[in-house]
Amino acid sequence: MKHSDVNEVAKIWSNAFPKPFASNISESKKLIKKVLKENKELCFVAVEKKDIIGFVMGYKFSGDIVSLGPIAVKREYRGKGVGKALVKKFEKASKNMKYSAILLTTRYIGETNEERKYEASLFYERLGFKEVAKSKKKRIYFKRI
Ligand SMILES: CC(C)(COP(=O)(O)OP(=O)(O)OC[C@H]1O[C@@H](n2cnc3c(N)ncnc32)[C@H](O)[C@@H]1OP(=O)(O)O)[C@@H](O)C(=O)NCCC(=O)NCCS
Numbered sequence: 001m002k003h004s005d006v007n008e009v010a011k012i013w014s015n016a017f018p019k020p021f022a023s024n025i026s027e028s029k030k031l032i033k034k035v036l037k038e039n040k041e042l043c044f045v046a047v048e049k050k051d052i053i054g055f056v057m058g059y060k061f062s063g064d065i066v067s068l069g070p071i072a073v074k075r076e077y078r079g080k081g082v083g084k085a086l087v088k089k090f091e092k093a094s095k096n097m098k099y100s101a102i103l104l105t106t107r108y109i110g111e112t113n114e115e116r117k118y119e120a121s122l123f124y125e126r127l128g129f130k131e132v133a134k135s136k137k138k139r140i141y142f143k144r145i
Contacts, residue, residue, distance in 0.1 A: 009032050012052065012072050035058075044090065054083065055072065058102075071087070106138065107138060
């Protein structure tokens with residue numbers, strides 16, 4: 001990811017969720033800029049025909065544990081393996097940097113399939129992450145790499 005990608009990436013992030021969960025674009029831009037500045041080697045975009053269609057970012061959590069997120073794929077490109085490819089890229093980069101586990105949080109809405117479709121929890125479970133805890137608002141996932 002380059003600094004010139006920040007506006008497009010922030011747009012994708014602020015549009016990533018349906019209305020009640022959407023984030024503010026200027027807040028998104030601030031977050032993306034900060035994470036990119038401090039962790040360039042853990043930030044990637046997915047590109048199709050020169051357009052950015054998704055991204056992943058991360059930063060050191062503690063010791064040999066890296067934190068993954070934010071991550072998002074443009075709506076019209078979801079379900080085609082782009083998110084999975086971004087997580088794989090992130091895992092590879094993290095491993096090369098000698099991290100040995102990934103931690104991430106995702107929103108907790110509920111246990112039914114209807115509620116979980118507003119979460120990314122099933123996506124992470126498909127990619128081998130295990131839920132290790134949950135609060136009223138968040139699920140925490142972990143994966144050794
Ligand atoms: C979560 C997100 C990044 C997934 O990206 P994607 O490109 O659609 O995911 P992929 O097509 O690579 O899917 C990978 C696997 O997860 C599964 N999966 C993805 N989203 C899923 C969902 N909502 N429910 C169930 N399974 C899902 C796919 O079926 C696929 O399984 P397979 O490997 O067995 O075929 C994307 O939906 C998104 O941007 N969501 C909004 C932002 C968001 O929630 N970010 C995470 C915040 S913590």
